Amino acid sequence: MIRMTWAAHAKWAPVRRCNARVAYYRVAYYIAAVLAAVVPLVVAVAPAPAETVPRAADVYGHFGPEGPRLREQLWILPSADHAYPLRATVFRPADTPDGETGTARHPLVVINHGTSDATRLAVAMPVYYWLSRWFVEHGYVVVLPQRRGHGATAGPLAESIGTCADPDHLRSGLAAADDIQGAVDYMSEQPFVAPGEAVVVGISSGGWASLALASRNPDNVRAVINIAGGRGGRPFGQRVDTVCGETRLIEAARTFGRTARAPTLWLYAANDSYFRPALARAMASAWHAGGGEAELHVFPAYGSDGHNLADDRAGWDIWGGTVENFLTRSRGKAPVAVLDPEPHQSLESGSGNVSPVATVASDGAARAP
Numbered sequence: 387m388i389r390m391t392w393a394a395h396a397k398w399a400p401v402r403r404c405n406a407r408v409a410y411y412r413v414a415y416y417i418a419a420v421l422a423a424v425v426p427l428v429v430a431v432a433p434a435p436a437e438t439v440p441r442a443a444d445v446y447g448h449f450g451p452e453g454p455r456l457r458e459q460l461w462i463l464p465s466a467d468h469a470y471p472l473r474a475t476v477f478r479p480a481d482t483p484d485g486e487t488g489t490a491r492h493p494l495v496v497i498n499h500g501t502s503d504a505t506r507l508a509v510a511m512p513v514y515y516w517l518s519r520w521f522v523e524h525g526y527v528v529v530l531p532q533r534r535g536h537g538a539t540a541g542p543l544a545e546s547i548g549t550c551a552d553p554d555h556l557r558s559g560l561a562a563a564d565d566i567q568g569a570v571d572y573m574s575e576q577p578f579v580a581p582g583e584a585v586v587v588g589i590s591s592g593g594w595a596s597l598a599l600a601s602r603n604p605d606n607v608r609a610v611i612n613i614a615g616g617r618g619g620r621p622f623g624q625r626v627d628t629v630c631g632e633t634r635l636i637e638a639a640r641t642f643g644r645t646a647r648a649p650t651l652w653l654y655a656a657n658d659s660y661f662r663p664a665l666a667r668a669m670a671s672a673w674h675a676g677g678g679e680a681e682l683h684v685f686p687a688y689g690s691d692g693h694n695l696a697d698d699r700a701g702w703d704i705w706g707g708t709v710e711n712f713l714t715r716s717r718g719k720a721p722v723a724v725l726d727p728e729p730h731q732s733l734e735s736g737s738g739n740v741s742p743v744a745t746v747a748s749d750g751a752a753r754a755p
Contacts, residue, residue, distance in 0.1 A: 448460065456477040456528075458476070458477055460476075461474045461476045463572050464568040465568050466565055470540065472532060474531040474569060477519075477528040477529075489577050490578065493580050494526065494573055495529075496570050496586050497528060497589075498531070498566055498587065498589070498592030498595055499592045500591045506543065507535075507537065508537070509537045511532055516696070516702070517696040520702055529569060531566065533545065544562075545562035546558060550618065552631075553617070555594070559598030562598065563602065566588075567599060570604065583717075585608065587610075588610075588613065590616065591616070591617050592615070593615020596610050596611070597610060597673070600648050600650055601642035608717070609712070610651070614658055614692070616629070619661055636668050637672065639669040639670075642673065642676070643675065643680070644676040644677050649715070649716050651708070652683065653683050654682075654685070655684070655686070655693070656685065658695075683705070683708055
């Protein structure tokens with residue numbers, strides 16, 4: 387009986403091995419079918435490889451809610467280098483919704499900060515609260531971009547070209563203007579901004595950068611305001627009135643003026659420790675000689691340093707009426723008058739003669755330089 391059992395086992399062994407192979411192939415087939423169905427789904431939902439340059443939609447725009455102070459909000463804006471988007475503060479008027487669009491559209495003002503080599507990476511986001519508030523109360527959306535090489539925006543200081551001994555004020559101004567243009571273009575497309583009505587304002591090196599932008603005549607900028615503007619003033623904390631490459635600064639102003647056609651307003655104080663009135667007159671005169679429109683105002687001494695003309699509420703009483711009149715004229719497309727030139731001596735030996743613009747007193751009366 388035992389021998390018969392083993393014989394039967396031997397007889398059916400090939401059949402069992404065949405069935406096992408069939409079962410094995412069936413399992414393999416089913417596994418392959420499942421993988422064919424699942425793998426494409428996994429690939430479809432898997433995150434894409436990180437892009438070297440982020441898409442604009444992923445990076446730019448507002449971040450976080452508006453604050454109670456003038457609807458303050460953080461925005462990220464494009465710069466001339468996509469690797470370093472600009473951090474910006476935005477202030478807005480209280481809206482009265484438009485009947486057609488549901489959103490009131492306001493003119494835009496872009497306020498541009500100055501630069502300190504010693505503190506540029508440590509500075510906070512630019513605010514210029516009293517200057518910003520003046521514009522908000524006059525119906526403007528205010529944006530204050532922090533340019534590359536400063537504070538939270540960080541990155542290389544693209545606008546510093548050359549050295550104090552050998553400065554390139556022209557190219558430095560244009561490099562800073564690249565960032566400003568990015569901010570103007572992006573904010574001009576927002577639904578609460580009136581297109582084509584931007585005013586560009588700058589303080590100190592931001593004023594110089596704003597003048598550089600004016601030389602390009604962007605279609606969406608209708609006027610430029612330069613407050614205590616220039617480059618290279620008091621390098622490394624040196625004494626008052628020390629300016630790197632003063633002659634080159636004046637010549638760069640002449641070059642900018644050759645192509646600039648937007649009206650420009652220049653505001654300085656008699657006791658500015660960075661750019662004294664004589665230098666301001668020479669720059670404005672060079673701008674005018676190049677063919678640009680320049681309206682220069684030199685106000686009486688302001689506080690301990692007139693370079694801080696835009697820093698507090700008291701400034702409204704000094705420059706507020708002048709700025710309001712200028713904006714009214716520029717909005718009406720009326721040409722901004724350039725005051726008659728007055729005799730003026732060159733600031734440096736070999737700097738050449740420039741045709742200066744007369745100064746305007748705070749009451750609007752013209753006076754000799």
